[in-house]
Amino acid sequence: MFVEKRICPIFAVSSVTGENIDLLKKFLNILPPRLSSQEQERLSQLPVEYRIDAIYANHTSSGPVIVGGILQSGIIREAENLLAGPLSDGTFFPVKVKTIHRYRVPRRMVRAGQAATISLAQVEASRLRKGMVLVSSTSNPEACFEFVADIYLSAHHSNASIHKGFETTVQMENIRQTVLVVAMDKDELHVDEQATVTFRFRNLCEYVHEGSRLIFRSGNQTKGSGRVTKVLPLQQQANTTTTG
Template identity: 70%
Template structure:
């Protein structure tokens, strides 16, 4: 039956009955005919020294850590990261799975191209910074790169800290399903591990200004299958203890990632692909020597083919200018098409790199896009750690998808906003206009401290002004 459908079958669980017969649970995967593989992006969160980069390194390179962080060296991009052992920038690594559910990584493949060619599913790990100092980078990664899931790493010896709570809150604010990895279980006693589990369970069950979750502990393959099956739809948080040094439960983690269903069903993705193109630019590649400008980003809706023409902007004056897609790449592999929900690099014609920046969009001309300086949002101060209220005139850094800019509150429906309260406020960007859509989620912060979150409920075009200003 699977062969007739063009699908593959992998045995994930087998149990022998008393009568000698077997019960086998299988994972059936069918890659859509117009896709090369199923693609899921996982944002990796957690406080500094929780072993995020080491865990990714073990999964993607197939070699255990030495207890001193050797597995993470393949992920670091800067000398100071190697020297300090701390991630300060956003890095990406991929882990593939073939028809048989076997891992395709840099242990059995030489290049990312080979991993993609040999895989029917690709997991893209987005390694985000854990130090408070780099919180703006972490917020940008969560909001702009549109991960499908969040993997929260908890250091077993240290337990739950403020950054753990903040990262969990950010992921929930952006609507991401979260699963937790209790890392470094080889570095502490069973008593310490149990204490960490109890603190984590309390945090998930009772919340900390966010929605409550039911902890779901994965102890065997049966638990793993059930967790993956109900993870996205039910309000649960799978929890798995691992060790990058001994390798305990690393195979269970890989199997969980393999059978984890896509965030969007094929029908949902098809609906998004039929909408007008909205491609959010989160990176400009400046080292390109040709006449083309290369940008990186995520396609939120629509479908992009080589040779398609679009509008890109907004420019400093609010205009959107025409451009053309010359080539497309995904994971450094040339492609002819990119679909909604996928990240890709595009080379653009008829535009100078000096005119482009992070936060811009590539859209279909039929959308008739308009830039805005002002927008109305419903906000709450779930992470406001001081007694100082927010009021009219308050300046904050706002993150809306790939947009990051200082904005001022120019109007409020109440005089002052305190912790755990909600308000309707009007923001005005200080520096330049942006492309903002209604119903977009936002996060705002002051310095390295996240203040709160909200949702855009009204947008004023550049030619409009809120009557209260």
């Protein structure tokens, strides 16, 4: 067993001859669960948050839309009413769970920490996209265009720096989108330095949590990581703009 979390084993395998595939399978079988039973139980008591990673229905289908992803918190049951979003204006719309599958086996429910495909009724596939979420119908979800993060720059162009106006691609949970640096606590950010940065999504608003980890990169030269420290909901941004 690997007791150090920072160690990443590498297996040289062949999908043609099958060499070392048995070793890889053995290793995967001895890996501990991502969540302990106590942690899963705690997360299951929280409101539903299901991150949509894939959509399996085409936009011309008249049947139910099937989405794939991981349930971050809560419990989803068959026939449950949920909210999906955000749309381009930051709103969420109602959907209904028709069926649930895990490993191609029908299930009556799915718990926090589990991956599942969910068939949704009362929704058009064209309204869904990767990066959206399903949340409890009783919740009051808020989308955002801007968020603040503490970041660390691990690689960048030689003799260059990051500054206000810089664009990069950020990946956070199931979100992957181009962002713009709109504010920073220093004039320039160089390699091996940290900064507090305000990012703005370039195209669509997203559902973001404080504490979420993120990575960002531009091509093969700019790389960095960080954690969200503050989310600026659309309503708050609108009020700030009006006041200003």
